[in-house]
Amino acid sequence: MGSTSIFIEGRNCWKRTRADRVAFLIDGEAYFKAFKEAALKAQRTIVILSWDIDTRILLRRDKDPSGLPNPLGDFLQALLARRPSLHIYVLNWDFSIFYRFERQVQPIFDLGLEGRGRLHFKLDGTHPIGASHHQKIVVIDDEVAFAGGFDLSRSRWDTPSHNVHDPKRVDPDGTIYKPFHDVQVIMDGEAAVHLGDIARERWYLATGQHLRRVTVQDNSWPSYLEPHIEEASVAISRTPPAFMGRSEVREVESLYLDMIGAAHHSIYIETQYFTSARIGEALAARLKEKDGPEILVILPRKNSGWLEENSMGLLRTGLLSRLRQADWHGHLGIYFPVVPGLEEIGVNLHSKVMVIDDRMARIGSSNLSNRSMGLDTECDITIDSEGNDHQSDGIAGFRNILLAEHLAVFPEKIAEAISSKNSLLEAVEALRGENHTLRPLVADVPQWASSLLPEAAIFDPERPLDKERLIEEFIPSDGDESAGRPFLRGALLLVLLMVLAGLWKWSPLRDWIDLQTLMTWSGSFRENPLALPIVILIYVVGGLVMFPVLLLIFMTVFTFEPMAGILYSLAGCISSAIAGYGVGNMIGCDLVRRLARGHLNQLSRRLARHGLDAIIFFRIFPILPFTVVNLIAGASRLRLRDYILGTIIGMVPGILFITLFQTSLARAISNPEQHHFFILIAITAIIMAATHFFKRWLNRASYVKFLYTRMSRKNK
Numbered sequence: 001m002g003s004t005s006i007f008i009e010g011r012n013c014w015k016r017t018r019a020d021r022v023a024f025l026i027d028g029e030a031y032f033k034a035f036k037e038a039a040l041k042a043q044r045t046i047v048i049l050s051w052d053i054d055t056r057i058l059l060r061r062d063k064d065p066s067g068l069p070n071p072l073g074d075f076l077q078a079l080l081a082r083r084p085s086l087h088i089y090v091l092n093w094d095f096s097i098f099y100r101f102e103r104q105v106q107p108i109f110d111l112g113l114e115g116r117g118r119l120h121f122k123l124d125g126t127h128p129i130g131a132s133h134h135q136k137i138v139v140i141d142d143e144v145a146f147a148g149g150f151d152l153s154r155s156r157w158d159t160p161s162h163n164v165h166d167p168k169r170v171d172p173d174g175t176i177y178k179p180f181h182d183v184q185v186i187m188d189g190e191a192a193v194h195l196g197d198i199a200r201e202r203w204y205l206a207t208g209q210h211l212r213r214v215t216v217q218d219n220s221w222p223s224y225l226e227p228h229i230e231e232a233s234v235a236i237s238r239t240p241p242a243f244m245g246r247s248e249v250r251e252v253e254s255l256y257l258d259m260i261g262a263a264h265h266s267i268y269i270e271t272q273y274f275t276s277a278r279i280g281e282a283l284a285a286r287l288k289e290k291d292g293p294e295i296l297v298i299l300p301r302k303n304s305g306w307l308e309e310n311s312m313g314l315l316r317t318g319l320l321s322r323l324r325q326a327d328w329h330g331h332l333g334i335y336f337p338v339v340p341g342l343e344e345i346g347v348n349l350h351s352k353v354m355v356i357d358d359r360m361a362r363i364g365s366s367n368l369s370n371r372s373m374g375l376d377t378e379c380d381i382t383i384d385s386e387g388n389d390h391q392s393d394g395i396a397g398f399r400n401i402l403l404a405e406h407l408a409v410f411p412e413k414i415a416e417a418i419s420s421k422n423s424l425l426e427a428v429e430a431l432r433g434e435n436h437t438l439r440p441l442v443a444d445v446p447q448w449a450s451s452l453l454p455e456a457a458i459f460d461p462e463r464p465l466d467k468e469r470l471i472e473e474f475i476p477s478d479g480d481e482s483a484g485r486p487f488l489r490g491a492l493l494l495v496l497l498m499v500l501a502g503l504w505k506w507s508p509l510r511d512w513i514d515l516q517t518l519m520t521w522s523g524s525f526r527e528n529p530l531a532l533p534i535v536i537l538i539y540v541v542g543g544l545v546m547f548p549v550l551l552l553i554f555m556t557v558f559t560f561e562p563m564a565g566i567l568y569s570l571a572g573c574i575s576s577a578i579a580g581y582g583v584g585n586m587i588g589c590d591l592v593r594r595l596a597r598g599h600l601n602q603l604s605r606r607l608a609r610h611g612l613d614a615i616i617f618f619r620i621f622p623i624l625p626f627t628v629v630n631l632i633a634g635a636s637r638l639r640l641r642d643y644i645l646g647t648i649i650g651m652v653p654g655i656l657f658i659t660l661f662q663t664s665l666a667r668a669i670s671n672p673e674q675h676h677f678f679i680l681i682a683i684t685a686i687i688m689a690a691t692h693f694f695k696r697w698l699n700r701a702s703y704v705k706f707l708y709t710r711m712s713r714k715n716k
Contacts, residue, residue, distance in 0.1 A: 003359070003387035005233060006262050012255035013235035013382070014198075020189035021227035022234070022383055024363070024398045026405065028157035031150050031184040032059045037222035038144045038186070039079060040066055044214040046079075047089045047199040049137040051365075052153040056172035061157065071172075072152055080118050087118045089211065091203055093133040094125035124206040127377065128243045130461060134365050134376040136184075139199050142213055144220040145192035147381050148184035148363045149272075149352045156180055156350075160405045162436075164341035179339055182350040183270070183402075185363045185381050188221055191234045198238070198379060229394040232383045239366060239378035241463070248463070252366045252380055253373035257282050259356050259382070263293040266424040268355040268399050270298045273367040275315040284326035293357075294331045294424050295323075298406065299441055301336040301346030320441070333425045335438035337406045343435060352380075358396040360384050370462040403428065408436035531560075532568060539572030540579045549573065549626040557659045569655045570648070577630050577647045584634020612646045619650025 007016040025031040036059045039046055055073030064070060068078045076088055124133050138146040150156060155177040158169055162179035170176050187195075193213065200211040237255045242248040253276075260267060260282045267283070274297065286292040299316070323332060337347040354362040364380025366372035385391035400414040407414070409431055417427035432438055535556060542552055552572065557565035615633065633643050 003385070005384050005386055006258050006360075007233070007235040007255075007382070007384060011251070012258050013237045013251055014249075015194045015236045017190045017194050017234050017236065019187040019191035019232045019234045019383075020230065021187065021221060022229040022232045022394075023186050023225050023227045024361075024401070025146075025148075025150075025184040025186060026401060027160050027181060027183075028150065029061075029159045031146070031148075031182075032057075032152075032157060034184075034186055034222050034225055035138060035146060035152070036060060036064075036066070036068075036075065037224070038140050038146075038220045039075070040068070041218055041220040042079065042086055042140050043083065043216045043218055044085060044141050045087050045089065045139075045211070046076075046141075047137075047139045047196065047203070047211070048091065048152065049133070049135045049199050049202060050090070050092050050151045050153070051132060051134050051136060052151045053090060053092050054153045054172065057152065057154055057157065058172075061168040076119065087120065089199075089203060090119075090121045091124050091133075091199075091206055092121070094123035122203070122207050124202065126206050126243070128241050128375070131241055131243075131371075131375045131377070133202070134372070135198070135202070135379040136365050137195055137199055137379060139192060139196040140220045141216045141218070142193045142196040143216065143218075144186060144188050145195035146184050146186050147195060147365070147379055149182045149350055149365060150184045155348075156182065162337075162339045162347050164339060177348075178342060178345070179347045180350060181337065181347050181405075183353050183363050186222075186225070187232075187234065187381070191232075191236070191381075194236055195379075198236070202377070228398060229383060229385075229391050232391060233386050235382045235384070237364070237380045237382065239372060239374060239376060241375050241377065248374055250374055252364070252378050253278065255362075255380070255382060256354070256368070256373075259354060259360060259362065260286060262360075263356045265293055265357045266355075267293050267295045268353070268402075268424070269296065269368070270349060270351040270353040270402065271368045272300060272350050272352065273316065273369040273372075274299055275319055275369045276373055277319075277370065278373065279368045280319045280322060284323055287323065287326045287331055288328055290329055292329070292331060295333070296424055296428065297332075297334045298349065298438065299334065299336055300349040301338075301344070301441065331425070333428060334441045335406075335428070336441045338435070338437060338439055340435040343439075346439075353402065355395060355399040358385070358392040358399075359387075361395045361398050374463045375461055406438050407431045408433060532571065535568045535572050536575045539576040543576030543580050543627050543630065544583065549576065553655060557655070562659050566655055566659055569659075570652060573651045573655070574644065574647060576626070578644070580627055580630025581634035581640065581643060584631035586634075612642045612649075615643055615646025616650040619647055619654075 005016070007013050009016050023034075025034055053072075055071065055076075057072050058070045059072060059075060060070050068082075069075050080086055080088065127133055136146075136148060136151050138152075154171045158180045159166065162181065163169075164179065166179075169179070196213065200213075203209065203211055235255065237251040238249055239252040240246065240249045256276075256279055260279070263286065267286070283295055287295065320334060323334075337349060338344075339347060352364050352367055354360075356362075360382055362380055362382040364378065364382075366376075366378040366380050372378050383391070383395065385395055396415070397411065400411040400418075403414045404411040407428070413431065414427065417430050418424055421427045421430060428438060539549075539552055541547075543549065553569045556569045556572065559565065560568055615629075615638070619629075
């Protein structure tokens with residue numbers, strides 16, 4: 001039985017091609033092992049495109065019959081020593097400074113000097129402002145290619161059991177990380193050659209050097225690995241953003257929309273981020289259909305890190321709420337995977353997978369986020385059975401293996417439940433257990449937060465900022481040199497602050513400045529008569545280099561007697577806030593307004609419009625860093641008196657209760673168990689209530705009313 005393919009070159013894919021063999025590699029143990037086995041057979045070239053790479057990771061954590069080293073860097077060096085004709089090309093994203101502390105400082109330094117002439121390592125910075133090169137591709141001799149969500153980097157290796165206490169799941173520095181789930185695909189044949197073309201094109205754009213196709217007679221497919229599908233129809237879809245005269249390509253987005261529209265019975269999704277407005281609209285439209293497909297979405301419980309949870313996490317929650325409102329017929333299921341020991345936190349799900357019915361399976365680097373559709377460089381692989389029963393079985397089997405892992409059952413059990421229930425969602429509900437299982441993901445955006453949060457474009461932009469437009473903002477068209485000086489001065493000041501921030505975050509200074517070190521230092525000036533000026537200076541400098549203000553408050557209240565700790569903390573916060581406000585004022589609202597073009601500028605207008613209430617909100621709920629709020633407030637029209645008073649009102653209750661509950665807070669932060677979490681909730685509730693009453697008291701105070709009246713009349 002045949003079926004018309006939805007793949008259209010130039011619309012939703014770059015190439016419609018064939019793969020002789022396709023195998024799905026689920027979790028790091030499977031991918032790292034397959035990579036090593038294929039690389040062992042390399043004769044001419046290995047090309048690695050990565051978002052991140054760490055040469056210290058272990059490729060195998062069991063007995064390896066090859067006898068070659070398991071650390072990635074040592075393994076690559078051993079391959080070069082064994083194969084005089086082999087060249088290895090590694091192209092890694094020249095990443096944002098915000099990731100510096102999470103990454104190996106410079107992988108090439110750890111690769112050694114042996115074979116340097118045949119080991120080519122480059123950082124790729126040829127992308128728009130705010131974008132990243134997110135493709136994860138490995139091509140070996142143009143015979144075998146890997147693509148998907150995996151990087152050859154730290155904190156990726158794991159097994160399908162996701163055992164919380166697995167001693168092998170440890171980073172090169174000895175850090176134990178939580179269970180990690182991802183998917184990669186391996187292919188050979190014509191599809192591997194075309195992925196090699198993508199890798200060569202990206203190498204050329206980054207370096208100006210042309211790499212040639214290679215032809216070898218050896219078979220690089222891992223000998224132990226059985227393919228899931230043979231003679232597969234494959235589409236390769238990309239997202240190159242508009243940059244340096246090249247037009248944007250939105251094949252990734254177009255194919256997502258076409259796949260969602262083509263679904264008859266079920267849409268299975270695994271994704272790290274879930275914020276794309278267009279994808280959300282397409283899924284919502286299918287949910288409103290009475291006979292539409294069931295949609296099963298599996299997400300991580302939380303996005304990793306404070307910034308992601310308070311940006312992408314909140315955007316995701318808003319999208320999920322809209323999908324639930326569109327689910328008129330009960331066709332939607334949203335879950336997160338858990339394992340024993342992580343029942344509340346869940347597994348770190350990093351995969352990017354979509355399976356449509358038993359017909360199409362998609363694995364790639366793109367998340368269901370706005371930036372994956374038009375800003376970041378992405379590459380996805382989609383297999384279409386085109387009505388071939390054997391290939392349909394392979395695609396359904398892939399989905400069932402994923403569900404079996406999440407539900408801790410055998411894949412045959414998944415297939416049986418889907419067949420008997422005639423429903424993917426009912427099968428999941430019937431097989432859900434207690435500990436190693438899928439749990440419903442329930443989250444709502446608080447009303448108070450949704451009204452003050454910045455728009456999605458700040459955290460999850462869909463397109464890059466146009467280069468020519470950016471130049472126009474800094475260079476006036478009339479050629480007036482004096483007109484550009486304020487912008488140049490502001491830009492130089494921002495660069496200086498970024499350099500200062502980098503000194504403590506990404507230099508050896510970062511290893512000196514942690515909570516334990518600061519506590520040790522604090523005793524040296526506790527009795528110093530200049531303690532207050534020293535504290536204020538530390539807060540001011542720390543605020544300018546984006547040092548966490550909460551860490552400074554903890555240090556202060558732990559160092560001094562309670563009353564002194566409160567006063568010193570408050571004095572430091574106010575001084576730091578004023579200094580940041582002053583810097584923002586020096587940069588100027590024109591620079592902020594022109595650079596922001598509506599998004600950050602909207603936040604600035606919100607600060608100016610809501611004044612006191614907005615500052616109190618951002619001080620109590622630090623969804624934006626302390627320093628960022630300071631700079632925006634100074635560059636906006638927010639009055640200084642509102643800014644200072646809002647800072648006092650917002651910071652005083654928190655400082656008071658950090659002082660009163662310092663022991664409990666320390667335990668809750670260092671050991672986030674359930675009862676400690678409830679302690680944090682209770683303290684937060686007390687802080688909010690105290691802030692409310694403190695603000696009411698200030699509003700009623702006659703001298704505050706008098707001050708406001710006099711200053712308001714003066715401003716008029």
